[in-house]
Amino acid sequence: MSSPKQKTYIVEHLDPDLGQWSELEYLAIAKETHAAQGTFLLSSLPTAFQVPPALSQVPAFKPERRGVEELYAADKSRVCLLDPAASRDLSPDDGDKFDVFLFGGILGDEPPRDRTSELRKKGFEGRRLGQTQMTTDTAVRVTRMVVEDKIPLEKISYLDFPELKFNDHESTEMPFRYVKGQDGKPVMPEGMIELIQKDADKSIDDLF
Template structure:
């Protein structure tokens, strides 16, 4: 009896509507933003892509270079994090509405049927806005309802600023990820776990406001919710611990 062909898992578009200011000196994205953005490529499923919209023209080339780097951000990082990043990560200066419309105009007669299907214009009702003020919580069933998950980043402000309100005005249906504030890469990772892995939010192991300890004298409390690994440690972007340590040292020197 012939075996049935396996169906390829559904891929989603994760869209980060960029709202963070560029670094004043470099005119590029701050280092911590780049670390979060590259982490997202590792977190989403193999058929999914991450789109960074509304970027400044000056920030796109260094971000592409960062996402395409052949080596990990740090020696302790996962060496596979940047593999295939050129196909999974898509920086653009277009805002979200233009991105949704431009999907149809990018197809060509030489494209495969699968590519043409992927490039069809995306209707607004297939877009889910991750909104802390949404009435409904994200659920595994939303994998059938939506094709795009939209984030008003950076989500991880402390104290939180309601940057999502600008996207809320555009009329997308919303879902929330619980009452605690998350970093944007954590929010993307949690969305992937729910819709791609079909694990409900209440089954995901979290830690709230973890303390990152560098040595017996230096530590920092992170004012966010994180997913934890099998050792109970918060999952941070590769290179973020080193960045936080360097930032802490700079703060002490400036004191």
């Protein structure tokens, strides 16, 4: 039997709180999932978690206190974990096999600390999106392109470790893989470049 067409994307919240960076990423995932008529679950949320108003306004977004293990206890075979350490890459056929795609709600780090292992232990089948670390919203975007739009992973245009130039003197290199947009720039959540610049200015200020 083939999987339902409408897909569910789950980000299992693994960081202690929700920083501004994650909030922008989750908002981008919510809006893109809404446009594709899917569902975006942010799972394993602490009881005291306050859903940011911008997120709660997106109809595809569902906050969830339960963890993915509890949600899909009887149905593990529907769930595909996107795992940088998996032995198989994601393919368009996986869209027929799975209807739920699971991601670690973790900020990227360099070198990667393999915190996706916390989800690997739960026994879901894993697929990789190539060898390079992506931000969580990029990982969801690429998964959707592969399983819904049926574009093979290697046919997607990427930008690896792009340099963001803020002005003549300030730039920063992002240690991740992004999808290349129509404008030739990395696809990033709205407001992210401004946030990165603010954080970069803050670390410079902290030096003095």
